Amino acid sequence: MTVQFGRSLALDAAAQQSLPAALMRARTPAEVVAAWFEHDPLLDTHCACVLWSTHWPRDIEAFPDACADAKCVADAIDAVNRVRAGENDDASPRVLYDDGEGAVAVLNTPHACLSPDPAVIARLGDLLDLRRARERVARLEQAEKLQRSLYAIADMAGSDLEMPDMLRGLHRIVADLMYAENFYIALYDRERDALRFLYFSDVVDNTMISPDQVLPLASIERGLTWYLTRDKRPLMGDTDELREQVSGALRLHGADSSDWLGVPMLRDGEVYGVVVVQSYTGERCYTTAEMSLLAFVAEHILTALERKRGRHELERHVVERTQQLQVANSELRREVAERERGERLQAALYRLAALASLDETSGNFYRHVHAVVGELIDAKNFYIALLSDDGATVSFPYAADEHEHDWAARSYGRGLTELVLRTQRPQLMPRSAVAKMVASGEVHPDVMGTPTCVWLGAPLLSTEGAIGVVAVQSYEREDAFTERDAELLTFVSYQIGSSLQRRRAAELLRKANAELEHRVEARTLELRDQIVVREQVEAQLQHQVMHDALTGLPNRVYLRDRVERALAGLRRDEACGFGLLYIDVDRFKVVNDSLGHSAGDAILQQVAKRLAACVREPDVVARIAGDEFVMLLEHVQKPETASKVAQRVLRALQPALHVAGREIRLSCSIGIAIAGNGCESVDRILHDADVALYRAKDNGRNRFVMFDDAMHETAMGVLDLEQALRDALVRDEFEPWFQPIVRLDDAGVVGYEALLRWRHPERGVLSPAAFLKVAEDSGLIGPIDWRMFRLALESGRALMGEERFLTLNVSPRLFSQNDFDQRLLELVDEIGFDPRALRLEVTEGTLLGDPENVVAMLERLRERGVEAALDDFGTGYSSLGHVHRYPLKMIKIDQSFVAPFASGIAPRSSAVIEAILALGHALGTEIVAEGVENDAQWNVLRLMGCPYGQGYHFARPAPLGHWLGQ
Template identity: 80%
Template sequence: MSVKFGRSPAHEGAAQPPLPERLLRASSPQSVVQAWFEADPQLDTHCACVVWSTHWPRDIEAFPPACADAKVIADAIDAVARIRAGENDDVNPRVLYDDGEGAVAVLNSPHAPIDLCQASIARLAETLDLRRMRESVARLEQAEKLQRSLYAIADMAGSDLDMPDMLRGLHRIVADLMYAENFYIALYDRDRDALRFLYFADVVDDQILLPEEEIPLARIERGLTWYLTRDKRPLMGSTPELMQQVSGPLRLHGADSSDWLGVPMLRDGDVHGVVVVQSYTGDRCYTTAEMSLLAFVAEHILTALERKSGRAELERHVVERTQQLQVANSELRREVSERERGERLQAALYRIAALASLDETTGNFYRHVHAVVGELIDAKNFYIALVSDDGGTVSFPYAADQYERDWSARSFGKGLTEHVLRTQRPTLVSRDSAMTMVAAGQIDAGMLGAPTLQWLGAPLLSTEGAIGVVAVQTYEDANAYNERDAELLTFVSYQIGSSLQRRRAAELLRQANAELEHRVEARTLELREQIAVREQVEAQLQHQVVHDALTGLPNRVYLRDRVERALAGLRRDDSVGFGLLYIDVDRFKVINDSLGHSAGDQVLQQVSRRLAGCVRTPDVVARIAGDEFVMLLEHVQDPQTASKVAQRVLRALAPPLHVAGREVQLSCSIGIAIADGQCESVDRILHDADVALYRAKDAGRNRFVLFDDAMHQTAMGVLDLEQALRDALMRDEFEPWFQPIVRLDDASVVGYEALLRWRHPTRGVLTPSDFLKVAEDSGLVSQIDWRMFRLALEAARPLVCAARDGVHRYLTLNVSPRLFLHTDFDKRLLELVDEIGFDPGALLLEVTEGTLLGDPDTVVAMLHRLRERGVEAALDDFGTGYSSLGHVHQFPLRMIKIDQSFVAPFANGVPSRSSALIEAILALGNALGTEIVAEGIETDAQWGVLRGMGCVYGQGYLFARPAPAGHWLG
């Protein structure tokens, strides 16, 4: 039903003023909108509605009020949000005005668009802005009113008014801020757990509460005032609302009010009283703002009461002292002395503050501080202690003591100094109280030091806590300290701490400036040196780019360029051939490992000189990597010529070299490739020479081999095998086989080792020796390993985790060293174990000694992370690596597997030289708590010898050969 807003009956027949005149007369948004609606009937016809607010989207008003339901309000809020987000549309509702700060007006016309009256909208905006400014003025007036009230409270506290008059004045001030016809103030005595109602004014409750009368809290238990005191938080509302706010059942004492507001008077978190206003009329409702206002005013009321009480107390003391003037003459002199002492304290504080700004050494500063403290109290025995930034050390930069001589820094312990640092409070300790603290475990008796009668210390505080302690002590009864001395030292400690902070900040600033200046000077010098070096570098750069830094020979870049040019000449004229000699120094790694890299570098330098003497111009000798060299022999078509050069190289390296005081005998392996018209690239001829080189190494080293078609076919076979491996991964031809690990005393199975097998479609089942090298060279071994891990875990789960005989066994996986180069290997393996649902406590990883010693720190960290999840490690082929007994204790190992080369000599049951090593390994395993497994047991004799030596576990063909998982489950 639409609501019609036509002319009122009183105005029917009378001419209305024109709209502009009515708009000018309108002083509120309500009157502007009403004039607009009366002047434009289509607004009424289309059920239009205007909503506005100066605190959008709060306190929204509407005209006509009956049209502003919840949906209209929500649509208006959404429209304003779209406009502010930059979505400018003219759909209904339409935003008439938005100042961006809260003044908003929106037109809702659900039935049809409305032609907007710009004059009405402009006047509406003006009245909204005017209202917002009036509200701001009102808020300022309220703040000013509150400020005046607080000033008035402060004035009353310092006035000559007696307490009742002051309390009545406080009542008038609160009543000026809110409805407070019914008002009372009560003070709480925590020691007596009682209230005194200093002021009580109530038009309904006629009980009489005298200011001097104490009301125990137990008398008003569970009442509103009781909850204010106990819960320490304001309460506001009607009785049902208050029942929801209190922490327990509510019991009314006195008359029941329609609205009640009370706040506690707090000081440092403790309740000192309450202030309460209440209404019985039913038409008053206190607001949250009034509750906050009353809480704020209550703090000042508490301050005023305390000041008034203090002043009254002071006046009472003045009267008493006046009456007892002659008797209290000595007390008066004491007060004069105290004032003089206060003046001295003030002067001392000023002097200490001035010391912080003087450009003096730290030692002089501390001596001046000592002198100043000595003017206030007995400071013959005086020291300053400072705590380190990490809180672990206490140092004594200054000390003067008639007994103590050792003032070196010490670790943070349980001394009196540390006690003050921990509590951050001044402490006065006598000999007896020190013994009490020792008995309570607060300090150590051994840190009491010299025979001190009294010790007084105060913390040196900064914004971040205690940074040190200033302390004095006495060894004589005549110089005893009291609480006044403690108070004086505390005051001084504040200034000393502040001064130390300022000096430290100034020192840090000076150091920073000095460091900055030094860095600028150093950087300037460095830039000059860099400019000079850069000129030299640019001059050497061309040479270094194409030459080896160690030997001075051409490098790989230079060699490739020369070979490219030789190939270009060969393409132009196929009669101009050339040859390559790929040279590798035999067993060069042994020289590096035994004599060191420096000796190895000297060897390479001498080798390069000998090789350079084996060629003629324009032939080239280049070092392309480590101990690998290449000779380019130009204009060589006959392999015999290249072979003669190779023989010359072998002879040149035959004489011994003298390196690091030792005589070193060298040899080399040489691969020869001759380029012909079929050679299509540099990489091809380098590859051919490299293949020939490795054939020479395989043939026994210290020889040369000429590349031929048979080698080419072998290389092609490797490529075919590599492709077959890729196909095997795609067709999932790899599978795990398992070999048991047994207990030697009864041959019972305790675990299985997973072994890789390739079920080749034409060649049958292949072991890793048939394809592993090609897999490693091609980079496929990592994919094969992870596929093997997944298949082994899936197949072995029923073997080790749910054995039919109820015995839980373990599974070992062989892990190649390259997998430990990946920092996420452990995380990836554990994710795979969790995905498959394999028990990590039943899994062991077999690693070689080379893996452990490659990067020990990284491997140890990774094995520890795996052990935390239950995955253990086993050392495979133990005894064949590097200094095994000297390194094995460094690694978290559960198992050590003795290499089968140490077991083989026991085939006939006769003890061999391996016995001593195996006994040492067994002793090492027992000492480290590590299981020992002997590999390669193939005869009963070996079984018997190992069992007699105390070896517990074994593995080999004697017990079982590797087989698929189904074999062991059948």
């Protein structure tokens, strides 16, 4: 026995000696804990469990996994909270390591006698610190990757890449930032209310969409892309989550994805397109951070697309103009060739040919033509008419007539000149032919001037048609002109038309040459200035990335860089403290909604100027979002200094602003945070200042509040409660309790009201007052309400008897959803609950929020048998005079009117209740008195004729098992 005992001691000693080597080989916290358990069998024997995380109390890991149940995790969280509060009693669970920032390790064992090896604690702490350091490096690498991506997008917008190549490049950039195997970009055409999918890549959906195809939004109505365009806000999640995010019913178009993320491309509050990524892997791919990242990248994608499209339009215009010049030059060459051929054909008429080629003024040209025509035919009365470019007027640049003297330009009408212009053929018109034309309406006598015996006109033709008329006329003989004269005048008209066209062509050629020389000179200057322009563009892009486009102030990126440098200086020298002022313009949304976004932008610009005047170098004023500004005050260690600056800001905003013809007075709320030795990150000090800002808003606005530790604890409490609510939904910790509604005559039960309760794993059963505000602020009230409806209807069926009913409390926001009644009725049908036994309790504020919509929805519910009850009547804004507008089955009198009856009859409350009872009798509405707590209240209400009551005197709310006797 002695030999065996000695051998056991030797084995234990060998195990202890090999533990440090195993710890040094471990590369993760899990390997450290596994080595510890392997070398210490007592840990398994005593059912020990080690829990650790670098983001405590989130992302908790454990060894062994089977021991880390919900209670074990909750006990570990409580132990860490006790240690941080200075209440460490070395009891189990025991905190092995805590760096105060989130790296925590806890040992949980039923036997407190186990003592951890210091080497295990040291190695576990080292690896947790190493993991946090790597996570910080990963975040920095992600930020650097984003910056490189934005530079890449800007470079592609200014490159010579074709649009398809640039879009593929954008896809690669987005894929480098997140999972984007399935990716598309669509631009929104507001005039046609349609989308054009510039880029579409999907491994499942094989739909072929051309970039030039215009897809009307009506064809994908109620789809995800449709909601992105209409609601102007991002969407993310699986199909069920997306149904809760959209503002109406959801219809799927195309393949259904397991995870979907889409953001609108916004500019000045208007949607210009959408960017979407999606996954079919069956796993959750996208996070809220990636949604913000994609929205930020989408802005730069929109800018790149607009720049690329503008460049393409310019290049297309240059190509078209060049082609037009080529066509014009070709036309000119053809016309010159034809004129040369015509001149060769007219060799017999030397004077006319020579006249056509003479370079004289228009007046001399027309006089020479008149002289030549006069040698060939009787041209004593002669004129030339020209048609304006727009075809609206007819002018007479040359005329010689013995009777007619008014040759002013006239509007295009029904004269003989216009007849030749319309027909583009020569016209020989004796007096008899003119009379026939007047009788048929082809010619109007008021346009003809002095009557003639015969009129002869020939068109001056060009490639575009008739541009004018050459005409001769006689006032003496009707046979003054013959068909031979018409042919000769027609030949002369060709010469005149050719000469006019040649003059115009020469002018066009001169202008074309001048324009070509100008373009060559401009291109030369462009090539010379290309390097300078590129440098200017790069500088401008750098400025745009770091500054706000509206106000010119630094943006969030610039601010974070400055705060990072300030933090670095604080770490080097504790005397280099600094402060942040988080500023929010009070009620800016009201001003923006009332006056419009343009006026809102003008207000923000003026506010920015006033804020910039409140600081000195090297302090910074930055606009980080909407109407939110941040001041960085460097070399500030005392809160009094930051308070003086905050007072200066409040005074600076007091004078009125003049915008859109109005005088606007603004105020602001300010949150102040001073960075001391405990400030570890930019996000932390920004969060502290933001918390102080909201405290200032809650305290009445137009003031500043300094951040303190109490605010931090409050904010953390709200976050913990919000996370607990999310966990409660997952773990199904909500349940309905029921309180009976009775007849006051005999206390018989006529119905039950379903009340929400939260069976908290640590705090027990909680009423809505403990968590309702956080649920509403976080948006969780919707899922909680629908879960409550389902549970209440499923449980309440067991309580329903003959003539009994069940009432559900409905929050006002549900009535703002157009499909609330449809969803509720579908739930009732699914569960099999009789809709005639269901009543919905609504508040007076719900009825007055959107009366028309509420009345319509209640009427639709009543058609299916679901009635409405007005809860807490008398505490809101309703009056006895307009309750009849709403389809109500029941009115519940608020307990504030019943409470005075605790010691007998109260005259004021009696008058109000008698009025309500009279109203209910007149409208055929049931009346229920709430808050009946004792016999005195019961007796008074019964004597007054109140039919129904509810309160603790009859029964308190209790779970279903209580009422079923279980």
